[in-house]
Amino acid sequence: MIKEALNTVSDLWSLMVGLRVTKDYFRAPQVTVRYPWKAVSNIATYKGHLELVGGKTGKPKCISCGMCALACPSNCLTVVKRKPPKPTPEEEQALAEAKAKGEKPKDKTPKDPEKFIYDFTLCSLCGTCMENCPVGALDFTGSAYLAGYSREDFHFDLVQLLKNQAGLEGMDASAAPETGQSEA
Amino acid sequence: MTTYQNNDHLAGDFYTQNFAKTAGEGNLILNLGPQHPSTHGVLRVVVELDGEYIMRAEPVLGYLHRMHEKMAEVKTAAQFIPNMGRVDYGHALGWNWAFVGAAELVGGIEVPERAEYIRVITCELNRIASHLLWWGAYLLDLGAFTPIMYAFDDREKILDILQDPTGSRLTYSYYRIGGVAKDLSADCIRRIQEFIPWFRSRLPMYKDLVSDNIILRKRIEDIGVIEQEVCRRFGATGPVARGSGIKYDVRRAQPYSVYPKLDFEIPTSNLKCARGRYDVRMAEMEQSLRIIEQALEMMPEGEVLVKGAPKPSWKVPKGEGYFAVEGARGKIGAYVVSDGGKNIYRTKLRAPGYCNLSLFAEVSQGTILADAVAILGSLDLIIPEIDR
Numbered sequence: 001m002i003k004e005a006l007n008t009v010s011d012l013w014s015l016m017v018g019l020r021v022t023k024d025y026f027r028a029p030q031v032t033v034r035y036p037w038k039a040v041s042n043i044a045t046y047k048g049h050l051e052l053v054g055g056k057t058g059k060p061k062c063i064s065c066g067m068c069a070l071a072c073p074s075n076c077l078t079v080v081k082r083k084p085p086k087p088t089p090e091e092e093q094a095l096a097e098a099k100a101k102g103e104k105p106k107d108k109t110p111k112d113p114e115k116f117i118y119d120f121t122l123c124s125l126c127g128t129c130m131e132n133c134p135v136g137a138l139d140f141t142g143s144a145y146l147a148g149y150s151r152e153d154f155h156f157d158l159v160q161l162l163k164n165q166a167g168l169e170g171m172d173a174s175a176a177p178e179t180g181q182s183e184a
Numbered sequence: 185m186t187t188y189q190n191n192d193h194l195a196g197d198f199y200t201q202n203f204a205k206t207a208g209e210g211n212l213i214l215n216l217g218p219q220h221p222s223t224h225g226v227l228r229v230v231v232e233l234d235g236e237y238i239m240r241a242e243p244v245l246g247y248l249h250r251m252h253e254k255m256a257e258v259k260t261a262a263q264f265i266p267n268m269g270r271v272d273y274g275h276a277l278g279w280n281w282a283f284v285g286a287a288e289l290v291g292g293i294e295v296p297e298r299a300e301y302i303r304v305i306t307c308e309l310n311r312i313a314s315h316l317l318w319w320g321a322y323l324l325d326l327g328a329f330t331p332i333m334y335a336f337d338d339r340e341k342i343l344d345i346l347q348d349p350t351g352s353r354l355t356y357s358y359y360r361i362g363g364v365a366k367d368l369s370a371d372c373i374r375r376i377q378e379f380i381p382w383f384r385s386r387l388p389m390y391k392d393l394v395s396d397n398i399i400l401r402k403r404i405e406d407i408g409v410i411e412q413e414v415c416r417r418f419g420a421t422g423p424v425a426r427g428s429g430i431k432y433d434v435r436r437a438q439p440y441s442v443y444p445k446l447d448f449e450i451p452t453s454n455l456k457c458a459r460g461r462y463d464v465r466m467a468e469m470e471q472s473l474r475i476i477e478q479a480l481e482m483m484p485e486g487e488v489l490v491k492g493a494p495k496p497s498w499k500v501p502k503g504e505g506y507f508a509v510e511g512a513r514g515k516i517g518a519y520v521v522s523d524g525g526k527n528i529y530r531t532k533l534r535a536p537g538y539c540n541l542s543l544f545a546e547v548s549q550g551t552i553l554a555d556a557v558a559i560l561g562s563l564d565l566i567i568p569e570i571d572r
Binding site: 014020124 | 259262263264265266267270330334337344347348351352353355357360365389392393394396397398399401495496497
């Protein structure tokens with residue numbers, strides 16, 4: 001009988017202990033972030049979509065070798081190589097002379113890709129392309145707020161994207177997502 | 185004139201019709217799921233009810249089947265790693281490890297020691313995150329809303345830590361064949377060191393807030409008693425087996441990586457009921473903290489990826505191997521058979537949740553419907569992992 005009463009008291013006490021925790025946290029400062037007005041500060045290490053890394057001249061470091069497209073588990077990359085430029089008549093003459101001498105003609109095709117098509121709808125952000133790039137021309141952006149109205153908004157041409165970032169051409173809203181702004 | 189009326193939708197599908205054949209007179213057949221909040225996804229359980237008592241229950245699987253094993257046959261070993269993060273969103277790194285470990289076993293690749301320690305640290309952090317997710321969601325099932333807020337506050341800190349090396353927050357694809365993708369930064373290590381004492385101070389709070397609470401105790405004590413014999417028969421592992429008093433943990437039973445060097449205990453409970461499984465998971469979080477603490481101290485400097493690590497075009501040498509790791513839900517296994525070709529010939533994934541769920545039919549017999557939901561939650565089911 002006494003034991004039962006004591007049990008009831010201890011049972012009730014367990015509820016009071018729980019309420020004390022609630023009271024402590026009721027007065028504690030807010031831990032969440034009011035999102036549209038404030039953004040979280042921990043997205044620096046977040047992996048967003050892919051981007052091409054620019055070299056010193058602003059052109060992409062990429063050498064169009066296609067290792068990334070080969071390594072990609074979900075086939076979301078397509079590298080379009082540049083066509084060799086049409087030789088001028090003088091060059092053609094030089095080429096013919098070189099051929100007559102038995103020299104191999106130098107490949108003057110620029111190595112950077114004409115197009116680097118990236119389908120973000122397929123990408124699972126595993127980083128295999130990045131690890132297999134021989135020149136380190138790929139990187140992840142930290143863009144966590146990418147949004148679009150249609151499927152096509154997530155098909156990027158990364159060469160164009162790099163140009164846009166360098167400010168060479170007009171900004172394209174869908175192609176250059178804004179990164180987190182702390183205050184609005 | 186009679187008008188044709190299609191009553192097919194009332195007859196039920198194959199499973200219901202098959203199930204109904206042996207149903208008792210006047211009993212009700214009810215579908216729990218596939219879109220029921222307490223099943224955490226698309227698990228469907230067909231139950232036969234007599235009043236509120238469950239006469240029979242039959243889980244129906246396959247609503248979330250994504251043919252991961254088939255996909256392994258059309259990808260090279262390294263290309264398959266991202267899939268493993270998607271099998272189980274709760275403990276993605278455990279699955280990463282199982283497959284990578286099996287590929288390393290067949291390929292005979294040594295992993296640098298630092299990478300082994302990093303794997304232990306990240307895997308254990310992921311285990312804590314997984315248990316916290318279960319804890320919050322389980323109490324949500326039982327009708328307590330606020331605990332998930334406390335759990336996610338802590339879980340968020342782990343996700344922030346894991347985001348640094350892995351770059352993602354849920355579906356990690358971090359381990360590579362022959363090591364890990366990225367070293368832990370000094371900032372990341374500092375944050376883990378800060379997290380350990382902080383989380384230790386939170387565990388008594390969990391105890392005060394929920395574990396000792398009389399309402400929870402009355403709710404989960406003595407329901408869903410799983411005998412050891414049942415566990416063994418169905419192949420249950422992880423906290424489900426340990427909650428019944430079976431001291432089985434892959435980290436000790438089939439030691440892998442650097443776990444033999446680490447000092448930790450395997451918490452078990454002899455209660456055998458839902459409360460036992462609850463206690464085991466709470467104690468496991470504490471043990472995981474101990475493991476992380478020791479691993480951080482013992483972690484040597486050096487490479488994190490072995491020199492000449494396999495490229496995506498790497499062909500797994502001819503042979504076969506099985507590698508098992510201890511996941512948050514039990515024994516995760518990957519069995520890899522290679523014929524030396526471009527892709528792996530066959531990959532079999534052993535999901536702990538599948539075995540843990542299969543004993544539900546037996547355990548739920550004779551309980552009331554409300555208790556069945558509590559039992560289902562105590563098994564810690566993650567449906568994508570069960571269906572694969």
